[in-house]
Amino acid sequence: MREVDLAVVGAGPAGMAAAAEAAQAGLRVALLDAQPWPGGQVYRDIYHAGQEQEADLGAAPLEGGRLIAGLDRPGISLIRGAEVSGIEPGYRLSYRQDEAAETLQARRVLLATGGLERPMPVPGRTLPGVLTVGAGQILLRQAGLLPRRGVLLGTGPLLYLFAVQMMHAGVTPTALIETQTRGDLARAMCHLGGIFGGWSYMSEGWRMLRLLHRAGVPRITGAHEVVIEGEQRAEAVRFLRRGAQHRLPCDAVLLHHGVVPNPHPARALGLAHRWMPRQHCFTPVCDDWGEAAATEGGVEGIFVAGDGAGIVGPRAAELQGRISALRVAEILGRIDLGTRDALAAPLRRQLRRELAVRPFLDAAYPPFAEADGLDRDETCPGSPLPAFGTALSGGVPGVLAETGESGGETIADAAGWLPVGGADDASPDVAEAEKTATGAACHAGEA
Incomplete structure (x- = not known):
């Protein structure tokens, strides 16, 4: 069974950035995604885009290409086509790849499973x-x-x-x-x-x-x-x-x-959630480093970054992934407290700038009245859960x-x-x- 320091579930902006930052700090990282290539929905097939498509996407090809290139470093194992079916206490992951059941032992887990269309x-x-x-x-x-x-x-x-x-x-x-x-x-x-x-x-x-x-x-x-x-x-x-x-x-x-956080992976792990009136959805309860609070019987020590923790957009998701990775590196003894805070400070300043526009966008493009009741029902922690693997198979x-x-x-x-x-x-x-x-x-x- 493979053993790593950090298992990152989801290879979108938050997951890719977290993997790169953690590897830079000396951690062994496994980055799992159900898709055949990294990028998530926002950077899906970005490296196959022609010049005309790149014109549509603005800065996205450059940003996505930079994050994908950052995975090409020692310490990162990219596990493509992996559908995670469960995470047990003690951070043992079960997943399927190429029709085979596999397991992975990690010391910490970061969920970067993104959002779902409302x-x-x-x-x-x-x-x-x-x-x-x-x-x-x-x-x-x-x-x-x-x-x-x-x-x-x-x-x-x-x-x-x-x-x-x-x-x-x-x-x-x-x-x-x-x-x-x-x-x-x-x-x-x-x-x-x-x-x-x-x-x-x-x-x-x-x-x-x-x-x-x-x-x-x-x-x-x-x-x-x-x-x-x-x-x-x-x-x-x-x-x-x-x-x-x-x-x-x-x-x-x-x-x-609009988009709401994918609630199923975090809820399947028993993480605490709260209703966010501004975004009309439930989000995991996380601290400033992305570490999530667990309900009774839930899995402690899980980190959540990116749109899975609240809709923030790709650039902010990247910053959140890096910040969470620094905290994991400090917990596992690869960097000290002072180094962690020094590296995180500029990332936090950028994150505040990226998040500044969210209240305006959330207010300008709200759910229409006919949909709001369904949103609350479908994202309520009391509603039925799909299988964990189903929830992680793609946005x-x-x-x-x-x-x-x-x-x-x-x-x-x-x-x-x-x-x-x-x-x-x-x-x-x-x-x-x-x-x-x-x-x-x-x-x-x-x-």
């Missing part, structure tokens, strides 16, 4: 042709598929990012139908000071919105009472806005309603990733999805969407 319980969400934006990114990156007439529905900056990625791949989204309102933006203005701390996020967001505006992609905000219509598959989105009913035909609907349903890799042509034929490069520059019903977005009762960008 459920968006609109009628019609189970129809074929309806999936999350995260799953849409998998289909684009791994199978080269995009919808002919795709409507992006929900709220949050990820809608804008995927819309830009679609355009660079040759398919213009039919429309963005968003649920946030002018009132939400007004309430977010009390956190305006955070914009300056998170200026890079805001400038990137404005850049994407300018690209969408120049491409003529309609943005319809303030939508509510949303229904996805269709008999055998998604055919249209119907919604109310400012008292008027609207209906927009489409081939596919991509839902995104987006694995069946979608598998289908995207092996059954792409079936999706393209049956659900209105095209191979990238096989579409016209504009979707057929963009004009209809523009009519909806600019009508007397429905002005794009207004609430």
